[in-house]
Amino acid sequence: MTSRTEVPESGIGAPVNRVEARDKVTGSARYTADVRLRDMAHATVVTSTISAGRVRRIDTTRALAAPGVLTVITHRDRMPWRSTPADTGYLENRFPLADDKITYYGQHLAIVVAKNLEQSLHAASLVDIDYEVDASVPTLDEAMPDAYTANGRLIRPPWPQHLVLPPGADPQAALAGADVRTDSTYRVPHFSHVPLEPGAVVAEWSGGTLTLHDCSQDVHGHREVVAAVFGLPPERVRVLSPLVGGAFGNKTDVWGHSLLAAHAARVVRRPVKLVLSRKQVFTSTGHQPPIVQRIRLGAGREGRLAVILHDTVNATEMRGDRPEPAIISTASSYAAPVLAVDAKIAKVNIGPSISLRSPGDAPGSFALESAMDELSYRLGMDPLELRRRNHLNTDPLTGKPWSAKHLLQACELGAERFGWARRTAEPRSMREGGELVGYGMATAVRGEIPDRARAEVEIRADGTAQVRTATQEIGTGALTLVAQITAAGTGVPLGRVSVRAGDTNLPRTAGNAGSRTTGYTGSAVHLAAEKARRAAVRMAVTDPDSPLYGLADGEVEAADGRLFHRDDTKRGETYRALLARHDGKPVVAEASYTPRTSHAVATFGAHFTEVRIDPDLPRVRVTRHVAVFDVGRITNHKAARNQAQGGIVFGMGWALMEKLTPDPVSGRYVDAALTDYHIPVNADVPDIEVLFIDEPDTIAHPHGSKGMGEVVSVGVAASIANAVHHATGRRITDLPITPDKLVG
Amino acid sequence: MEPFQYVHARSVGEAVGLLARHPGAEVIAGATDLTTLMRDGIRRPSHLIDVNGLALDEISALPDGGLRIGALCRNATDDQRIVRGFPALVEALRSGASPQIRNRATFGGNLLQRVRCPYYRQPEFACNRRDPGSGCAALDGDSSRHAILGTSGSCIAVHPSDCAVALQALDAEVVVRGPRGERRIPIDAFHRLPGRTPEREVMLRDDEIILAVELPGRASSAHSHYVKFRERASYAFALASAAVAVEVRGGTVRSARIALGGVAPKPWRARAAEHALLGRPFGKDAIDAAARAATKGAAPRPDNTYKVSLAQAVVQRALTELGGAR
Amino acid sequence: MPDEVSPHPSRRTVVAGGLTVGVAVAAGTYLSAAGAETASAADATRSLSLIVNGERLKLAVDPRSSLLDTLRDEVGVTGPKKGCNQGACGACTVLLDGRRVLSCLTFAVLHDGQEVTTVEGLADGDRLHPVQQAFMDHDAFQCGFCTSGQIMSAVALLEEQPGITEDRIPEAMSGNLCRCAAYCNIRDAIASASDTMAKGR
Numbered sequence A: 001m002t003s004r005t006e007v008p009e010s011g012i013g014a015p016v017n018r019v020e021a022r023d024k025v026t027g028s029a030r031y032t033a034d035v036r037l038r039d040m041a042h043a044t045v046v047t048s049t050i051s052a053g054r055v056r057r058i059d060t061t062r063a064l065a066a067p068g069v070l071t072v073i074t075h076r077d078r079m080p081w082r083s084t085p086a087d088t089g090y091l092e093n094r095f096p097l098a099d100d101k102i103t104y105y106g107q108h109l110a111i112v113v114a115k116n117l118e119q120s121l122h123a124a125s126l127v128d129i130d131y132e133v134d135a136s137v138p139t140l141d142e143a144m145p146d147a148y149t150a151n152g153r154l155i156r157p158p159w160p161q162h163l164v165l166p167p168g169a170d171p172q173a174a175l176a177g178a179d180v181r182t183d184s185t186y187r188v189p190h191f192s193h194v195p196l197e198p199g200a201v202v203a204e205w206s207g208g209t210l211t212l213h214d215c216s217q218d219v220h221g222h223r224e225v226v227a228a229v230f231g232l233p234p235e236r237v238r239v240l241s242p243l244v245g246g247a248f249g250n251k252t253d254v255w256g257h258s259l260l261a262a263h264a265a266r267v268v269r270r271p272v273k274l275v276l277s278r279k280q281v282f283t284s285t286g287h288q289p290p291i292v293q294r295i296r297l298g299a300g301r302e303g304r305l306a307v308i309l310h311d312t313v314n315a316t317e318m319r320g321d322r323p324e325p326a327i328i329s330t331a332s333s334y335a336a337p338v339l340a341v342d343a344k345i346a347k348v349n350i351g352p353s354i355s356l357r358s359p360g361d362a363p364g365s366f367a368l369e370s371a372m373d374e375l376s377y378r379l380g381m382d383p384l385e386l387r388r389r390n391h392l393n394t395d396p397l398t399g400k401p402w403s404a405k406h407l408l409q410a411c412e413l414g415a416e417r418f419g420w421a422r423r424t425a426e427p428r429s430m431r432e433g434g435e436l437v438g439y440g441m442a443t444a445v446r447g448e449i450p451d452r453a454r455a456e457v458e459i460r461a462d463g464t465a466q467v468r469t470a471t472q473e474i475g476t477g478a479l480t481l482v483a484q485i486t487a488a489g490t491g492v493p494l495g496r497v498s499v500r501a502g503d504t505n506l507p508r509t510a511g512n513a514g515s516r517t518t519g520y521t522g523s524a525v526h527l528a529a530e531k532a533r534r535a536a537v538r539m540a541v542t543d544p545d546s547p548l549y550g551l552a553d554g555e556v557e558a559a560d561g562r563l564f565h566r567d568d569t570k571r572g573e574t575y576r577a578l579l580a581r582h583d584g585k586p587v588v589a590e591a592s593y594t595p596r597t598s599h600a601v602a603t604f605g606a607h608f609t610e611v612r613i614d615p616d617l618p619r620v621r622v623t624r625h626v627a628v629f630d631v632g633r634i635t636n637h638k639a640a641r642n643q644a645q646g647g648i649v650f651g652m653g654w655a656l657m658e659k660l661t662p663d664p665v666s667g668r669y670v671d672a673a674l675t676d677y678h679i680p681v682n683a684d685v686p687d688i689e690v691l692f693i694d695e696p697d698t699i700a701h702p703h704g705s706k707g708m709g710e711v712v713s714v715g716v717a718a719s720i721a722n723a724v725h726h727a728t729g730r731r732i733t734d735l736p737i738t739p740d741k742l743v744g
Numbered sequence B: 001m002e003p004f005q006y007v008h009a010r011s012v013g014e015a016v017g018l019l020a021r022h023p024g025a026e027v028i029a030g031a032t033d034l035t036t037l038m039r040d041g042i043r044r045p046s047h048l049i050d051v052n053g054l055a056l057d058e059i060s061a062l063p064d065g066g067l068r069i070g071a072l073c074r075n076a077t078d079d080q081r082i083v084r085g086f087p088a089l090v091e092a093l094r095s096g097a098s099p100q101i102r103n104r105a106t107f108g109g110n111l112l113q114r115v116r117c118p119y120y121r122q123p124e125f126a127c128n129r130r131d132p133g134s135g136c137a138a139l140d141g142d143s144s145r146h147a148i149l150g151t152s153g154s155c156i157a158v159h160p161s162d163c164a165v166a167l168q169a170l171d172a173e174v175v176v177r178g179p180r181g182e183r184r185i186p187i188d189a190f191h192r193l194p195g196r197t198p199e200r201e202v203m204l205r206d207d208e209i210i211l212a213v214e215l216p217g218r219a220s221s222a223h224s225h226y227v228k229f230r231e232r233a234s235y236a237f238a239l240a241s242a243a244v245a246v247e248v249r250g251g252t253v254r255s256a257r258i259a260l261g262g263v264a265p266k267p268w269r270a271r272a273a274e275h276a277l278l279g280r281p282f283g284k285d286a287i288d289a290a291a292r293a294a295t296k297g298a299a300p301r302p303d304n305t306y307k308v309s310l311a312q313a314v315v316q317r318a319l320t321e322l323g324g325a326r
Numbered sequence C: 001m002p003d004e005v006s007p008h009p010s011r012r013t014v015v016a017g018g019l020t021v022g023v024a025v026a027a028g029t030y031l032s033a034a035g036a037e038t039a040s041a042a043d044a045t046r047s048l049s050l051i052v053n054g055e056r057l058k059l060a061v062d063p064r065s066s067l068l069d070t071l072r073d074e075v076g077v078t079g080p081k082k083g084c085n086q087g088a089c090g091a092c093t094v095l096l097d098g099r100r101v102l103s104c105l106t107f108a109v110l111h112d113g114q115e116v117t118t119v120e121g122l123a124d125g126d127r128l129h130p131v132q133q134a135f136m137d138h139d140a141f142q143c144g145f146c147t148s149g150q151i152m153s154a155v156a157l158l159e160e161q162p163g164i165t166e167d168r169i170p171e172a173m174s175g176n177l178c179r180c181a182a183y184c185n186i187r188d189a190i191a192s193a194s195d196t197m198a199k200g201r
Helices: A021-026 A061-065 A117-125 A140-146 A171-176 A219-229 A256-268 A278-284 A361-379 A383-389 A407-418 A478-490 A517-541 A575-580 A637-656 A716-728 B012-021 B034-039 B080-085 B087-095 B107-112 B163-169 B271-277 B284-293 B306-325 C025-029 C067-075 C130-137 C147-160 C166-172 C183-200
Strands: A041-047 A053-059 A069-074 A108-114 A128-133 A162-165 A180-188 A200-206 A209-214 A237-240 A272-275 A291-299 A305-316 A338-347 A435-447 A453-459 A465-468 A497-501 A556-559 A562-565 A568-574 A587-593 A602-613 A620-630 A688-692 B005-008 B025-028 B047-050 B059-061 B067-070 B173-178 B181-186 B209-215 B224-229 B240-249 B252-261 C014-016 C019-021 C046-052 C055-061 C093-096 C099-102 C115-117
Touching (some): A021 C130, A041 A117, A117 C067, A140 A291, A140 A305, A171 A338, A200 A256, A219 A256, A256 A272, A256 A278, A361 A383, A361 A435, A383 A407, A407 A435, A407 A602, A407 A688, A435 A716, A453 A517, A517 A556, A517 A562, A602 A716, A620 A637, A637 A716, A637 C183, B012 B025, B012 B173, B012 B209, B067 B080, B087 B163, B087 B240, B107 B163, B107 B209, B163 B224, B163 B252, B252 B271, B252 B284, B252 B306, B271 B284, C046 C067, C067 C093, C099 C147, C130 C147, C130 C183, C147 C166, C147 C183
Parallel strands (some): A041 A272, A209 A237, A465 A497, B005 B047, B025 B047, C046 C115
Antiparallel strands (some): A053 A128, A162 A338, A180 A291, A200 A272, A291 A305, A435 A602, A453 A465, A562 A568, A602 A620, B059 B067, B173 B181, B173 B209, B224 B240, B240 B252, C014 C019, C046 C055, C093 C099, C093 C115
């Protein structure tokens, strides 16, 4: 099997421009905060400035008297919520303004609505709150002694929090008996998603129906929660997600500000727009919690693992239990005969956490892939060779073979492109121009999270096609993906395919999270498009007026908006001609997709990083990065390469600069601002070479493609940290690797 | 944001008069700092006196070979007289903020920008600089980016300017005007150390405005250099920076001015480092000695001791590159 | 607008929420600039004249309103985005009298009589500005939220430094964050637009 380097010029794989590209370069692309409705009022949420305690008194007199103010709502005067968080699947275990209790900094305490934005912001500053302050638990370090196993009442993780394989094995004994051992503890801080678009919502009531324009990764999921909270049947709530300005997980679930805006719109009987401030984004739409991970590896001298022990503790909010699944892929990574993983949580006064791009696997791979690098040094073995020797062909977690796995090939290809052979193993052994040079590598695995998907494809008498599915466009290229698959399946040219999406009036499909769009929604669209084409073919071969009359269905193919004989392409007719004879009615096909489960399905990758570090002014510069991904067939090489590069830079941010710091006294975030929470800028980013194995995985999904938005970030931090170790001899185990950790 | 009266001043005299009449008034020009301070409720001016258009944006030559830079000159300036005669200043300006911000930010405003200490910038924290007498939350908090020099028990914030660090090394003077006329303030005296009154940040009186910054014609100025070190490649405040201006004659250092940024509550003049260079050959030994001396008197906190090394390293780098550039 | 696709692919519009390549269901209820409620309800407005994308406008604004909010809420030009409102992301970048600035970091009242160009004012009818075309062709965005700012910054950069060498683009574009991190493509797009513009001169 060889890697395909050629990129198709048309059809699946073609590097076509995004279907919404023109809108995005002309300013006509519409995002939630761009929605403007008649008589729309502007809301501002007032948030707590303490992290533990209660509201003793909240005085809204001055705010209500301020110019332009329409209402101020607090816990004392909100309307009753009609359900409970547990019953609705609401992420935070408390509805907004439920009571006077405060368990985290930035908790919503009031919503102010005024005629214009400045009035709303001004009035919000006039809400006077008297707090009763309790002692808070500001950091994970303080909470660690009380770590415990989540009890499963508040959460239902789809992954085991405690696991020993094989059952009954004695991991401690296996570790004690190993020739070579490592034992290290790795720390990751609070990370924030930081989409450039802050959470925004526009709520409008008409009669008893609520329309919510909300930046959402899952409109149907949002609708379920919102309808339950307001005691409405789902059909009385419509959620529209305009283009989403980045999400990375923080727009998968409904947050309190959306409920508050809908509530306020009902009170003031006008549409209400609410856009979170950047500071509020850090506390109102989740984060990845800090995690402490201990990894112990035991191996034989020949480099085969004997045992992996992976124990994690992550911070969780006071009101809920949310273990971060950093151990989720540990069992699926390497061939260790004995494995033990354990996840615990510890209560901290922080807001609710939520999935952040590759939840579990991003932090988990930092620890495991760093530990493997450490082991390679203990063994005196090339880190790539260590991975080869512990390669897995079957997923120990499920006992099933993978539908496709080309990880070794990805490693070989990446190593060759990168020039891994030039690496001299000794730390600090490579220098150039006064700088230390380091090469590091890591591999990546990301298991798929099954979901169901639905889509509708329509071939029309005017020769166009339309695909309808409630997917959202968060920047991953979902609209282009479904358009390309529709074009390929129907034979209608891409330029004549329209897309409708982001609306609960459309067929429910997988949320744009967990790398599910390509595999699941893509498959539903693929099936619907095939079905529509086959229906049209049937129509033609049974129509005496069609040039295709009498042919077997399988002899007819479609391209360029036309059906034709497979062996005599001149014999055929356009969809237009065919449908004109059938009253001009469109052919409509709907398909739903549920994946088969005979195999384990995952995506894989290999990263190779070069860093250069000035020993006196030690900022880690990533100067080269080569990555190879095994994600099935690529639907659009242009968008895929872009997404992969972006995911790698996302991982660079975690590795080198991102961190949300709780003040050790108050638990407030010190750096909840983009001036302080640094993400990479253009000048931080080197040229990044991305290669794809590009082999269809039709066991996983009928069109052979799998999602890749997450695996591209997995392993990046370890690859960089391993390169830093190679360059400097320092093993940095707590992210981010900022200059202070390398000085001296 | 609190409502305010907006007034567009038609002359410097009118602006000064308005400031004198309205104690709550503030001058606005580039607006790049004041807008966010007002949005966050840190500054609440009763009046905003708009001085844009007051013809204070010119750069003119001084008889001694120096330059007078108008207070409203934007930080994006690429005036060749600065580029050639005062390279450290241009390097500092170009390392600051972003092109968009430099197009608006003015020289006067740059000198008056407020500290970036997160405890100052977020009103829910105690801060003596923002609310005198309220305490300093940074002392018990995260002080990893705070000052190691010139701090007091009431404030440990660092001054954020790059430009002002270069101006220190170039021995600039700030020309100001108030109701009683013009006066000149040496740059080293312009910014104050916090002491017990961190809220008094500069020597500018409430009823004065900055007219210009003057750079004297010094032999060392054309032989000056700025090095900035930060956490990411661009668009970040300095963890440590150094501006150096050295006059070398016959291979020997005749005069030297060295200033540090990112490590003190004001642009920090490293006099001990200057002394370590004077009269010595401008080579590695003197540079090493100067770098070591640059942090004399440093009192780092447990979480920012790394800044001592960084400060020494930026001085060493700046001097070395300056030497190499000869 | 009917729920249909223009036959010319390059003219196709995609509207999300409902995202439609063609049109949104709720489109009729979205307001144009003319229909928006102005700040007349505010306590103290100030009259102001701005030339936005070549059109002279008389506005009554709250003095507290940033140039960004004035453009978005009063003028109805929503290309410039509010990513941080603190001058740290660049999504609000516009040209002010031809120079790139952050519209969130200034008050509208400071700019009486000045000329503002947003991304909406770049194309010449149907003909895109070379930077816009290059951003499309090089896929220089993912979510697109930072794109208006990136494009305005790039347009200004190529005015500031015509023929800029590729290695100088990253620093010159570091005032515009892109969380999706399409940075490599942004650089390629700008270099390519620079070539196109050089050929056109």
